[in-house]
Amino acid sequence: MLVQCLYASRATTPVDDAMLQGVLEPSRERNMAEGITGMLCYTDDVFLQILEGGRTEVSQLLTRIMRDDRHSDVTLLVFDEIDERAFSDWSMGQASLDKVNPGHLLRFSPRRQIDPFNGPGHVMLAMLLDLRAHGGIVSR
Amino acid sequence: MLVQCLYASRATTPVDDAMLQGVLEPSRERNMAEGITGMLCYTDDVFLQILEGGRTEVSQLLTRIMRDDRHSDVTLLVFDEIDERAFSDWSMGQASLDKVNPGHLLRFSPRRQIDPFNGPGHVMLAMLLDLRAHGGIVSR
């Protein structure tokens, strides 16, 4: 059973390159082996991540994230059974939301700053898919 | 929560460039800061304005307009929760409806003159979106 999951969290220390690689590197091989795909978006202090994969594997990864002290206020936004992945070619894309044109954020948000902890989950998901379609992603 | 609002009002003094700038200028910075986008259309004596933004911010702006003596007969035509803005790139567009080809108005109105105080709100909104699509807007 394939699922798609979107969550938001606050970083307990400022997000910089070192911290980010510390988050992404260790899980890369495991994600690959367990068939997890998706996209990690971040600002200075917020993570917003789409996870796709088997229901068991995504639930296990979500458990690791909820236990990880680098994340606080982990908040589920979307969790759906799907027939087909949207990110089957992405082991885990990255996007710095601070570098995105604020106009892109404004299309889906009340303000120019992103606030994933408010508003419906499907709108936040639509914003991320729109970002990917317009090329604001650093790497896969 | 994003909303889209359309209202019509009568100008208590004739609308000219000075008056118009008096209406638009002071709110420009505030709108920008509060994430308000939209379009202001006008004739000699009528305003017709689309406002998009957070529900709180749009309600506050509507309150300022209803308290503003330059407007009378402020009448709500459309107020909807939306997932996505239609005017995310427009801090506040302007369009003089007196300069528009009357044929454009006729497509949505019984007469060649615009009368926003009658007829369904969604038809008036369709007319404004049609105007924007056909390029009758002075500036953003």
Next chain:
Amino acid sequence: MLVQCLYASRATTPVDDAMLQGVLEPSRERNMAEGITGMLCYTDDVFLQILEGGRTEVSQLLTRIMRDDRHSDVTLLVFDEIDERAFSDWSMGQASLDKVNPGHLLRFSPRRQIDPFNGPGHVMLAMLLDLRAHGGIVSR
């Protein structure tokens, strides 16, 4: 409130150019002023006319037609509230149905001759919109 109306009638005298202009000319200015648009189709002895405009104005024009001795058997085929006109650029188009390729009529009719007094109104309307799309209209 915008409406679209289609009616058929029989001409009490044979339809020729003089008669036709007698029907169209006097109402041209009035239609323009009252925001009436549409299309008048005719054969030797039948009128088939689409009227668009405000509900009041279209009802008044329909009353004048029903009182006009040049028309008999005035029969309503379609009367609908609409959001948008189909003929906003046409003060009143004309089309001689006798000059139309019979194959066009056959697509919507049991026979090659037009018989607007039978069959559903929306089929007759579809035939007229198809004729306009394929260019069989004399003038606007």
Next chain:
Amino acid sequence: MLVQCLYASRATTPVDDAMLQGVLEPSRERNMAEGITGMLCYTDDVFLQILEGGRTEVSQLLTRIMRDDRHSDVTLLVFDEIDERAFSDWSMGQASLDKVNPGHLLRFSPRRQIDPFNGPGHVMLAMLLDLRAHGGIVSR
């Protein structure tokens, strides 16, 4: 082809019993013979009538009404092809809208007075069907 038609008109002289019978009596036999059914509602100065029957017969009756000097401002509100009549048991019901509980009118109208010349036709029709269902009809 069965149709249902709703129109409103203004009475050119005050509506009283004598006037009403003058309107209804002469047409009673003809309506019966031509298969016309429906309901005539009225106030002091307004008629609101539902007509059901063959398209030809209803169009002829509408023509007679539009030519009748006792009616002015005849305005079409609804004209639809139907599969089944709503008033097959009514040769022509009557209802004095002045005697109706104003609360009934208010459910479908902005004000306690009836104003059939404004508002969508299908709302006016819903009000009349609601009146019939709640028994405000004088006779059939």
Next chain:
Amino acid sequence: MLVQCLYASRATTPVDDAMLQGVLEPSRERNMAEGITGMLCYTDDVFLQILEGGRTEVSQLLTRIMRDDRHSDVTLLVFDEIDERAFSDWSMGQASLDKVNPGHLLRFSPRRQIDPFNGPGHVMLAMLLDLRAHGGIVSR
């Protein structure tokens, strides 16, 4: 054109009986004359009001409320064109939300306290209709 409007506001002084009558009394006759119906709900410091009526009349009343110093943070939640009123029998019902069983609020809210400034407008409207159906209204 009938509309239904729901707004929330904060009371600038604590809501008690005297204050409430000061709000309701003066407008009672005017509402009656202008065909306004609906329901006013309140807690110690919040108003939540449904207004139904003609679009012009409801817009005028909303303007008076937005100008009234007893209200602050007036926030629109719902504004829709409707065919039929839900409160045609209510000149203006009243309901003290502090006296309502918290379980009723919980059905539609994250917490046992009401917070109309968050959450979708149609959910708040559903809660009020549910309250009315279960009899928590003081008077009409």
Next chain:
Amino acid sequence: MLVQCLYASRATTPVDDAMLQGVLEPSRERNMAEGITGMLCYTDDVFLQILEGGRTEVSQLLTRIMRDDRHSDVTLLVFDEIDERAFSDWSMGQASLDKVNPGHLLRFSPRRQIDPFNGPGHVMLAMLLDLRAHGGIVSR
């Protein structure tokens, strides 16, 4: 924003009354304060729990569960934004699935034993709602 969440987990020690009260008691007051409602179902070694409440509160509770050593293999089955709770009257119902008529389980499962880690989440949710409707719940 209200959400409804269903998850399954394995108990790391056999589920008995003492263990169950150890799970439920400490959270009772907190759930009440935070507006969490729902139902906890269990067998000898499996938990299956519906959580309803604000999105933030449910996410926090889910985080505590994922960090709780009495649960392993926590697996999300359903997570949806809802307009209305299904369990607004239940601070946290309990149901021993071992005591349920196996025929009830069979209606939604391939075998007479429950296996929440397989099959679509909405089917497992339908089974629990069916159980509640047929009275297999111990207490609220």
Next chain:
Amino acid sequence: MLVQCLYASRATTPVDDAMLQGVLEPSRERNMAEGITGMLCYTDDVFLQILEGGRTEVSQLLTRIMRDDRHSDVTLLVFDEIDERAFSDWSMGQASLDKVNPGHLLRFSPRRQIDPFNGPGHVMLAMLLDLRAHGGIVSR
């Protein structure tokens, strides 16, 4: 493959009891054997018959009817593949439409006389099903 068929025809000699039995008797046993069910309605000079059964059997029966000199102007009104018969309990019901309350006919017809050769087939079918539901059938 089950089908339902409705046709109308004119009787070449006046319909009386003898003629009717001449039409129905010879086919009774054959219909039974071939699984044909339905209803035969008639006036002085018109037949209107619903036939249900296998597609082959209904087509063969229709061929016999079209070759039968007692019928002229046989006109197909409805021919549909169906999952379930409406007349599975009727070897062949009979109904004299001349004995039916004219009000029943009027509900579906422009006039009090039945005219099956005009109007949509599904309306004629609805009229016959309505007749059966209201008990106007002589025998099965």
Next chain:
Amino acid sequence: MLVQCLYASRATTPVDDAMLQGVLEPSRERNMAEGITGMLCYTDDVFLQILEGGRTEVSQLLTRIMRDDRHSDVTLLVFDEIDERAFSDWSMGQASLDKVNPGHLLRFSPRRQIDPFNGPGHVMLAMLLDLRAHGGIVSR
């Protein structure tokens, strides 16, 4: 009233050019005059014909076919009221199904041979429209 009809029949003598012209020629002028259009497909021993036109005219033609000794086992497959013809430009197209690529038949049939007497009528119709779209028609 326009209808579309599809039937299949068996030829009582082998179908060859002479026989085919004997079938088509005599009816050509009559079909033209009566507004019949469509397509005749055939194999060595089967006819499959689409007829479009007025309901009366198509019923009369079907009666002539059912009485024609060159056809046996005439079986109705489709009979529908339509708004628009699919073959308005075809007085009567012809297609030899024996010359068609068997792959085309296989798309809609269990076997490479055509067997119109089995299977749903709308599938046989879809096959013929597909054939026409791919150019397997001899002449119009």
Next chain:
Amino acid sequence: MLVQCLYASRATTPVDDAMLQGVLEPSRERNMAEGITGMLCYTDDVFLQILEGGRTEVSQLLTRIMRDDRHSDVTLLVFDEIDERAFSDWSMGQASLDKVNPGHLLRFSPRRQIDPFNGPGHVMLAMLLDLRAHGGIVSR
């Protein structure tokens, strides 16, 4: 994953009580253990069986049936993934279709004899559910 399966087969020897028990008895315990439910219908020479259960278990049972020499011409009619069983209370119901009122069969069949090898699978399924609802089942 729950599935529902309907197949028909021919019995290679006449169906009598001994033969039937030979078919049903040995599988009773196994079906119970494997969570198979459903209904076996039969005539003198035909079996028609609904199987519900896990996809694996139903496929295994179907394989055993297809390998069983007492069945020939095993033909699949319906195979669907389902959320909920229709026969959760039936280990395996039995129904002799020879004892059923032929009128019941006729409702869904061209003839009074049952012929499950022709016609759409969902119609045969509807017939069996209709039989169960009307009580023609011998035992569970």
Next chain:
Amino acid sequence: MLVQCLYASRATTPVDDAMLQGVLEPSRERNMAEGITGMLCYTDDVFLQILEGGRTEVSQLLTRIMRDDRHSDVTLLVFDEIDERAFSDWSMGQASLDKVNPGHLLRFSPRRQIDPFNGPGHVMLAMLLDLRAHGGIVSR
């Protein structure tokens, strides 16, 4: 009646070219004669085959497969009545799923390895249609 069937099975001996031809060759002529089309996919030890054709013919072929000792664990995934084949040009395509880009499998599967015995049948079917569209098929 056309059907489309998808099943999975395990090979009882490793799948190699010789074994594969042993499976495909003998049935080639028979499939052609019986109008069976489709696609056979395989890995080292799993078969996944789409079969299209008449319901009788596909059921017979499925019976042969279920009786064939080279297959074990034959599991039905999809069985639907269809109007049109998807593989009418394919006597029996072949595709080695081991040679397919794992990314293609990942789009529809929790892991990079194919596991047809889990997950909904329509998702497995979508994966095979996607493979065909992207050209991973060896021969027809």
